[in-house]
Amino acid sequence: MINDTVPIGAWIEPKSRLLDLGCGDGTLLRRLIDDYQVQGYGLEIDPDSINQCIQKGLNVIEQDLNKGLKNFPDNSFDTVLMSQTLQALRNPHLVLDEMLRIGNRCIVTFPNFGHWQTRSFLAIRGRMPVTKQLAYQWYDTPNIHLFTYKDFEALCSERQIKILKRTFVGSQFLGLNSLCPSLFAKTAVYHLAK
């Protein structure tokens, strides 16, 4: 799920403290540690993914994001990162609040459900979209909250979350992303603050 082209590096201070929520097999966390020497911790619940993190020499903590993050003190991390996980959480809005409590800055990436492929899947076939990025059937998908980047921005404004920067990844045709992200962005990437 992790896209190598997600341009978050510029938002990460070298040697800062970083918490990666739902770090998966640790590929992204490993890269951020190698590239920016961050002091990084990843939270994950899948045993196989945790094993892969251990093999990669990462600090991986078994913790279920759906059960809260109360064990982390306020402002205890410079950056709290969540890559492609928000849509799989029971209460994404509450986790978002927690991220901003724990981190000075947050980075969130998620699949844009408004992408033309998913739209047309639903519009033309009349079926819930199954795409490369959302590769599950409706009944067994971990992605229980599907939303577009516009939905996300509405939530941010409702909860008074500052969007410092945003960027979109995905279209094969250069420029279409920024021209009309609503249709062409596969992945939305946000840099957030309180």
Place this chain on the structure above:
Amino acid sequence: MSSDSSLSSSPDNSLGATVPQAAAINRPMDLVCGANLPSHSLIFETYGILNKARSNAILICHALSGDHHVAGINAEGKVGWWDHYIGPGKAIDTDKFFVVCPNNIGSCFGSTGPTSNNPRTGKAYGDSFPPIQVRDWVESQKYLMDHLKIECWAAVIGGSLGGMQAMCWSLAYPDKLKHAVVIAAAMRLSAQNIAFNEIARRAIQSDVEFKDGHYLDHETSPKQGLALARMIGHLTYLSDDALGRKFGRLVNGGDIGTTEKELGEFEVASYLNYQGDKFSQRFDANSYILITKMLDHFDLAQDYNDDPAKAFGHAQCQFLVVSFSSDWRFSPLCSEQITDSLMSAGKAVSYIKIESDQGHDAFLLPNSRYQKAVSLYLSRVSNELEESSL
């Protein structure tokens, strides 16, 4: 706190026959309580081969009732208490590591303890053995480390009270270990935990043969009290589910009789009685009192304004913390507090919570996820050793 695992058969890749060694420490050792031991001896086993750089040594710290016979088969034919985890190709791989496990002072399997002679009096210490603390065990293990000419442990590993020792090592000698593996442990005991230990001590002290701890002088033996203490302890190391699965309401010799005949004994009762009796044959009552008190008084952050993150600020090693879902003596929450404190202190730590219905005893028992995770972590330790030797 370990229960006896000698009933389990030796799995494949056993180390085979193991022979204990002894180290005589002929200098006085100051204890935290202010007393000192004029000299002491440690009995220990080692497995695997110490490399040329003397950098691949792993210290195994035993728990309340453990001993130095951790793996392989000893002269009495007994399989070590952590044989599932230590051996060639196992999670703690003796093809890669030199594994050291002492019996700790105050215990009763050959190292200096209450049943040993006090050189000052020429009589057994008995209940006059000084109160020892986890820090004293670490100090004594440091003597053994010097004796074996080991500069730095590749890892210090322990479950329960053993995990407390591993944490204590990281603060007492931060530059003498690269990794600490802290399994089913806690930074300090809960009130409930202390209460269970007090009940166990009371059971021993209530035995008429205990004679205020002077049973060696009276040539009596408080076996009944010790058995009862162990039954209480053993029960708390298991979970309701595991007991239910293993014994349910089974009665020896078949179903509960419905006639006027004598009611049968529940299998869970005969199991616990057996465990208690067996334990009372092999353990010393004064040692049990001494070591349970040591558990009660362990408090990692006490000397650091009760701030565990401040305490761990002194550590230099990396940590692996492991808990078990059904452990209610040293619950996952205790391990999570350790992990959170280490993160607050900015230390390298990984934490895994193993799904198990085996209670606290799970740390001693085979479990594929637990074995895999420890194995992967120690492969990393071994790779680091290889990299640093290049």
